[in-house]
Amino acid sequence: MYESEEKPLLQAKETQRDAAINLGINLGMPRWLALSFAIFVTSLHTSSFILSMYVMNQYSYQTYMKEKYPTSSHKSTGSQSACELNISTLAYKEQVVVQKLTSELNIYCSLATYNVIGVIFTLNLATYSDIYGRKLFFIAPFIGTLLKTLLCTITIYFNLKLEWIILFFCIEGCTGTWVSTLSMAYSVMADLTEPGKPRTFVIGCFETSLGIAAFIVSMLSGYLIKWTDGFFYPSLISTVMVLLGLLIVIFILPETLHDSKKRSDVSFIQNMVRVTDVYKKGFSPDGKQWMFIILIVIFMMSNLANIARPQIETLYQLNSPFCWSAVRIGWYGSMRLGLLNIGNLAMIYLFHLCTTDEYIVLASLLTTVVSLTIEGLATSDFMLYLALGTGVGSSLGMAMSRAIMSRITPDTKQGSVFAGVAVPEIVFSLVSSLGANAIYDATVSIYRGLTFFIMAGYGFIGIILCLILICGQKGYKMSKDTTRITIHVAENDKPVVNGYQIQDQSYENSHHF
Template sequence: MDSVQEQPQVVKSQETASNLEEKPNSSIKEMVISTVVLILFTCAGNSSFPLFTQYINSCYWEVYSNGTISTNNQSPCRANVSDEASGVEVRVQQSTSLETLKICLCFLIPSVFVNMFVGSYSDHIGRKALFLLPMLGSTCKYVGFLLVVKFHLNLNFLLIGTLMDGLSGSIFTFILANMAYAADVTTTHSARTLAIVITDCSLSIATALGQIMTGFLIQKLDYFYASVIYTTIILLAIAIVIFGITETVKKTEVKELSPVVHFKKVFGFYFNKSRDNKRSIFIVYVIVFALLSIGLSGKYTIEILYELGRPFCWNPVKIGYYGAYTTVFMTICGLLAIKLGPVCVRVEILAVAGMFLQMGSLILEGLARTDAMLYSVPLVASISSVAVPVIRSVLSGMVESHEQGAIFSSMATVDTICAFMGSTVLASLYRATVGTMRGMAFLVLAAIAFIAALLTMLVIVKLPRQPSYEQILSPPEDEKAPNPNQNHYGTIPKGENNTSC
């Protein structure tokens, strides 16, 4: 009688796991190819915002100065020191901030809705689609920019290509694809954490490379040829995905096409009462992740404008050098911390230390008045880059193998919503305070980092240390009949309590 009752559960488990390819014995090849794709696309894709910002800034300098100031080799705000020129510089900063805000809204609002579902669908249709979709959108964005620069079109035409990028999920879907792919090709929790950290660090290195390239391409060539080069790089990445990436998910029929079903899969981690005390940890950590996302996106939106304006008045090359130096230094510190730190302390404690250091660096940046103070910001930040990948890894480790697309989709959605909030609020705040206290926005970001650190400390104090499990298993999806010897992390070693975080 019991065997008759258990039979449907076995079939259901096999059905659930049928869309997962067998994990490869070695994930090195897959990780190398996906990292190459990640570096190529991120280098080109993430360079669009500094490229667009500096082009818009140069356009407004020509408008407000009646074309009398050249912006090719020197920052125009340094070329004029009169009160009248200072007033022009403030108006340029305000107008540029408004235009960048419009661009952010155009790609962030559609991305929110796209990223709610694509991760869950990718558990059925495969990961390649996740890679290709944002690449095609980014290509459309650069084509629109090429036309605006070539034919001197109104800046509002930039919004068309940016909207296409948003409808593709933008960089958020691409990050989702890489994180889910890294989870697919790894077989242990330690390997997964390392793979996610390497992916996050590769994003940073590629961003740094793109920042250096952007400065030199603007200085040596111009905005048009810079965008041509970046478009070519994206097309190369598309070719590698089509012919080089190994699909890690067997394509199966999506039995439920309703977005509501996939919405529940993506956000069920935070509302499903059957997960018991794990639901609270999901909620707290996703709030921490949201706060960190607001800080990162908000800083990214205003930092270039901050460097272009007084008292720094940096040119494109100097901005590129600083961005590369910041990214590479913090990435190296983060890698060393994540590799050596867990020997002594929990990774969550490393994340808290990173958040406090991030808070200190933001305060320093907001109060900076000289180049030396600004160059000291990365030194203070140091290991702050570990916070986001640690939170990603913890959330990924709390779900089963066949739920990786859904959990990363939920993080991508939260990331997109918070990027929208951070970009909107911080750009508006910077625009309102640029004439009085330019660094006010950075001080607000420091307060956000402080709140995130406090919440993470609360989790560490209230909940016990996670047990370490080696093999990632995929238990039956039917939660009404759980195996008493398994939890969401795998088989529980004998003698240990069934305590999950």
């Protein structure tokens, strides 16, 4: 049998050489340290966002309670909840009204955060980083979040009107939010790691680091409110965290994109078009475009099922039948994040022993559906903790979808693929927050768990698509194998291709047609 290995060997050598050039970039520090800084600053940004979310959600609830019912004896503190279990009392009806007002404010803040300017900014951020480098485009999202948290802190200190925070969220949204920071962090990891399991492992460590940071912040949020007997100092800490991240980005984080990987400068319109490359035929040189489309939709479904969950959980747990305090809410959030990240590492390690990333996505979506269903049915603390336990690994769906897309993307298009993913992430983060809060607002007096059932439905759609992806990959591989042309030598020393004799020897360097 004649099957020349010349071409694939050359391709493999070129790939290794390109990887060596990019991974050997002079960073001024070890590669692992550069990755660590990128992970650390992203953790600071997301932690600041999470702490601010907990603080502003509970601050809004208490402020509305004071404004609407100033004579009410109900007051939330770190250790006690302003909650009435008896649904026939006036106090219970008051807290339902306050829940609705807080949920509506969340809707307006979400609209302000994920505004048109912010979407356009995020569209261009990662793709322009393929031209000018990563470092520059880390800075803008940090500045936006710094301004938002600082202004929210001022609002709390001077007891300004709550409606002002909508404007502050809009300022953050115009600079891309934490979504842009994530996009840049993934681009840095793509610069400094090899495709496949090494990159997947680093992404898994990255997600775990984010989870550990979120675990600590969630746990401390309630205690900070309790210890300071208010919301000002927790909000100030959130501001300091993002400021520290910004300083590290400016003065310490190195440039990770090698000059050989930088694209030529393009116009704004051309760059906008480039963001959509991932959705176009031919983006993947191996005919795997259909995988990109399915993976992006799976990413969207996982986003819808998970992004708005903490926000709704806070309102869910503040009120009847749970009546949790800020401390207990913080502990629950931190426990969920801790279990998620233990589950993330365990799932990545165990699944990589015997299978692929696609099955990790499937398992993640399964745990998401089970956990959300139990939470929607919850009538006791035990059921809430059961939902927490069954949700181990549920946050991996988005991370592994990114890892798979990065794996099948050429090195020169890593920024484009992460920008292409950032677009639906922004849009569906908005849809998730708006939808969850609107549904909760409409059903809080009827059946509050309905919101969680709908989020579980998104996860179920993701499961179906993931099964299609897995089956489609198997069929794709089989079709590639069956179209491989077998070449052997006949008795007359002329090659025979699939039973037909060929008269010349031009087949020599082509064993795949």
